[in-house]
Amino acid sequence: MAAVGERSVGMSCRSGRLWSRVVLLAVWMCSTAADQTEEYLKREHSLSKPYQGVGSSSSSLWDLMGSVLVTPQYVRLTPDLQSTQGAVWNRMPCYLRDWELQVHFKVHGQGKKNLNGDGFAIWFTKDRMQAGSVFGSKNNFVGLGVFVDTYPNEEKQHERIFPYVSAMVSNGSLSYDHTRDGRSTELGGCTAMVRNLNHDTFFVIRYVKRRLTIMIDIDGKQEWKDCLDVAGVRLPRGYYFGASAATGDLSDNHDIISLKLYQLTVERTPAEEKMDKEVFIPSVDNMKLPGMDDHEESMSGFALFLIIFFSLIGMIFVGVILLIVYNKWHESSRKHFY
Known part of the structure; x- marks a missing residue:
């Protein structure tokens, strides 16, 4: 009898453990499903294989510029020339x-080694389709630029190994300094050994609640590693996504295999909603961009002018009304007297 009791207890324990595992698996599946519903692929802002009609038809969502080559496997921004x-x-x-x-x-x-260049950039900017000196796109841009720089232009590199990923926010007044590899204007960055790898390489740019995060996956382990995390980044809506690349005396193939944009559903408290107002000029909290003070001063001067102007108009209007009322009263008093 004791043996039977022990077996029944063992069976009940095992069934209890099995049930707990089932419950945990169900909870995990539900949480995973919930996480997935928070991300929505936006096809109108995404570029992926087989790139049908890209740049070659009026119905295409993507325009090409310069030496781009579109194949069924990749979009080559620059050849190794x-x-x-x-x-x-x-x-x-x-x-x-x-x-x-x-x-x-x-x-x-x-x-090999440093005999390659120059790199490529991912953009979220006000203007599009404008060639220039910053990895194939215009300088003094308005918006966000994320750069994968493969060649060190500055002779004395201080604790920085290339290739290097960095980010920059500009209101149009900043210039990207190639001679210093953009060091003076960057928000931050990280080393990313991305050249001539036999496995897939990725990075992700995330913008949530005014926080800009960049992570990389370049080791073939399907693991994201932190590269940059900056709070207080204010980017206007209605800008354009793009990718560009450039070569100089040194060269590389710069291939985009896919750009996939996801809409993120993020909960906000009432206080966060109040603070998270629409912005019209790119900026970073606690970082003064050149031209911002001048803009604010000009806006303040214009606002002061409007206040004074409408105050004078109001005073004149009130004076006219009082004068009319006084004349009416005076005329009425004279008629009453006679």
């Missing part, structure tokens, strides 16, 4: 408040 530029730009402005852009890319070429 000297002095080339290329870009691909989304035609649709993005009005999402919280988003995540996953970038699948490949940088490869014949150059």
